[in-house]
């Protein structure tokens with residue numbers, strides 16, 4: 001079958017429109033003998049019967065295995081170059097108390113980006129010394145609470161935060177470890193990176209201004225300087241952007257060593273994952289090898305000790321673990337410019353449970369979940385039910401052409417920035433998050449009901 005001219009150039013007609021591309025699906029997703037999608041031994045139809053749709057299904061063992069393998073790879077590779085690594089899970093990708101416990105049990109620390117994320121980590125019982133706090137505009141309350149709790153590291157993002165954090169530390173009688181976020185001028189995304197004198201963005205301090213701000217930090221007895229921090233982007237497939245950022249930070253790091261200790265270097269997160277069958281991210285152990293080589297090489301060139309390196313992966317820990325299940329409601333064959341047909345398959349969720357495709361054009365894939373089919377593949381667009389024409393969940397993929405109302409469809413790799421960015425647009429309740437492991441399913445975050453949605457409306461008669 002030839003491809004539909006409406007399909008993007010990267011999308012080929014699959015030999016089997018039921019196949020689950022290994023890199024895209026969580027490791028315990030399979031098709032049963034009857035052709036149905038199963039995740040960790042739980043059939044998609046059982047999940048839908050128990051929890052309804054839409055539902056986020058997290059393959060718990062997948063998250064734990066990825067967290068463990070990131071930590072082990074970085075531990076191994078930084079030990080090889082005579083140093084050590086600290087892995088922080090970027091909680092912004094998806095945080096619940098269960099997830100916080102899974103990743104900390106796997107030996108990771110957690111980065112939080114707000115008081116709310118901090119509250120979730122604390123509710124999970126995470127020791128505050130294992131937390132890092134980020135943000136370009138932390139409130140005074142957030143800073144005070146973090147310092148008071150003994151949060152392990154605060155990332156200072158602007159000059160004014162030096163005195164804000166220092167004063168909070170004095171109030172609490174603590175010495176607060178801090179990093180300084182640098183705007184390295186490097187921005188990376190998938191295959192390309194862009195290097196400028198300074199990236200046009202809100203985060204961080206320009207390289208040239210950093211020595212003066214580090215001097216301010218060092219002059220505060222209530223602060224201790226851990227090192228520099230950089231985060232260059234997300235969904236990155238190559239290591240050259242990290243290498244360029246590390247090169248830039250290293251020059252500054254070496255300069256700062258002349259006036260005091262700089263024990264750590266934080267290179268942020270952003271490691272890419274596969275959303276479609278053509279995405280080929282680096283394996284995480286390869287990322288670790290390259291990072292260790294980049295950092296050790298940079299240190300050798302400058303004749304300085306290899307620092308402890310911190311990283312902050314979010315997407316690569318939870319992204320591939322989760323599959324969203326939806327029910328198909330309506331289907332339209334839309335003749336585009338009088339020539340080719342795009343099948344619009346509308347589902348019972350949309351931009352409220354996954355805003356990434358409409359927010360920045362992110363691509364996803366889709367498969368039938370309740371059955372397999374030998375029907376000829378048809379180009380589909382998975383559309384949400386919201387009142388926005390841009391409300392698309394999957395811009396383009398092929399499904400068996402007999403897809404029909406009532407079918408369950410599965411969109412893989414929705415674990416990062418899916419639930420975390422979900423909204424109540426059109427008063428849809430946020431779907432539940434269900435963890436599956438060893439044939440068992442349990443709700444880890446319940447879905448919102450109509451009652452929840454009305455509960456904050458003060459005009460409701462009660």
Ligand SMILES: Cc1ncc(COP(=O)(O)O)c(C=O)c1O
Nearest residue numbers: 090231234269270312313314315
């Ligand atoms: C400072 C910082 N660290 C880590 C991350 C996590 O990135 P990713 O989920 O792509 O690994 C982000 C994402 O925005 C970030 O801003």
